[in-house]
Amino acid sequence: MDRPVSPRVDPDARPALALVGSITARIRALRPSLSPTGARIGDAVLVAPAEIVALTVSELADRTDTSVGSVVRFCQDTLELKGFHDLKLRLAAETATGVETAKGRDGTPADTVHAVLQTALTGLDDLAGALDHAVLVEITQQIRRADRVLVAGVGTSAPIAADAGYRLRMLGVHAEVLTDPHQQHLAARTLGTTGCCLAISHTGQTQETLTTLRAATDAGAVTVGITSYLRSPFTELCQHNIIAGATEQHGLEATASRLVHLTVVDLLVALLADLDPTTTTRAQQLYTDAVAAHRV
Structure with a gap:
């Protein structure tokens, strides 16, 4: 029986992507390609996702030295969400289940060990949804x-x-x-x-x-x-x-x-x-x- 021939690649075709599940994981995956403005917003979310849930769009813009429009575009265009409120809802769900990556609190060896192990666990945990x-x-x-x-x-x-x-x-x-x-x-x-x-x-x-x-x-x-x-x-x-x-x-x-x-x-x-x-x-x-x- 003849073996099926794989089609040639269409250079204009959009690659098939296995989408990253959690919002924090998606931001980490996009981090190298973000603009300076997007990077400031993304970093703020990664550093304190639970705090973002309690902020208004204006407060996040002030915290990141950006604009309300930049925050909204980051949510809609970069993260492909409906808007800032959608971001907060998703972060609330993630932080409630402990999805975000833990960081060392005081820089002690114990904190570093905890952070490295937590990173590994988070990576595997994110994989299921990705x-x-x-x-x-x-x-x-x-x-x-x-x-x-x-x-x-x-x-x-x-x-x-x-x-x-x-x-x-x-x-x-x-x-x-x-x-x-x-x-x-x-x-x-x-x-x-x-x-x-x-x-x-x-x-x-x-x-x-x-x-x-x-x-x-x-x-x-x-x-x-x-x-x-x-x-x-x-x-x-x-x-x-x-x-x-x-x-x-x-x-x-x-x-x-x-x-x-x-x-x-x-x-x-x-x-x-x-x-x-x-x-x-x-x-x-x-x-x-x-x-x-x-x-x-």
Whole structure:
């Protein structure tokens, strides 16, 4: 039976996004792309979401040294809400259930430990509301349908890419992971219309990964992205995006973000196993036999 051919990417098409669930998570995901005015408003919400619930739109504008119009546009255009009142209602629901990220109170080691652990928990908690199940199903179908899957990621995303490639092979997917960016680029150019590029990038701004994605797009391959931020060159290049990540600690990329991305890989692997149980069982038996040869 002929294998379905994946359609070429329409450069003008809007990427499919797995929307971030909570408002605080959405602001964090959008933070790098905000204007200076939007960043001041967003930061004020992230620092004290419970306090924002008690403010008027004028008071938030005064607190952030902006205007009422800027606050309203931030709510409607940036967060895609009905307005400031909608923002307050959503923040009230979030703060009532403790969704917001805890921060160290006095800068003690205990506070830092608590903040880091809370960040990891918050990232995983936000993930449940961030996922678009229809997008996940489409991604798993594209991966299973592809002749080849190139898993791309450099820097701190490289270990996640390596794990994803290894686990996809366990399911019978023809997956390859190349550590050298030049080899990634070359492999992407040869994917063709029946190939798929699964790219992973925390910031969505890593040049090597973007180069690989452009090459995959030019080859007509399906492009899938896992990233932490909603708006970036990365999400514009990918046909399908999963937006999931956590905040950073001390200005460094948090391990929590990588934990969330690894969890996304877990989800894709589980969905792929469910999608084709026969192929999965056969591939896992081959894996078990191979691993047994390396046991003492």
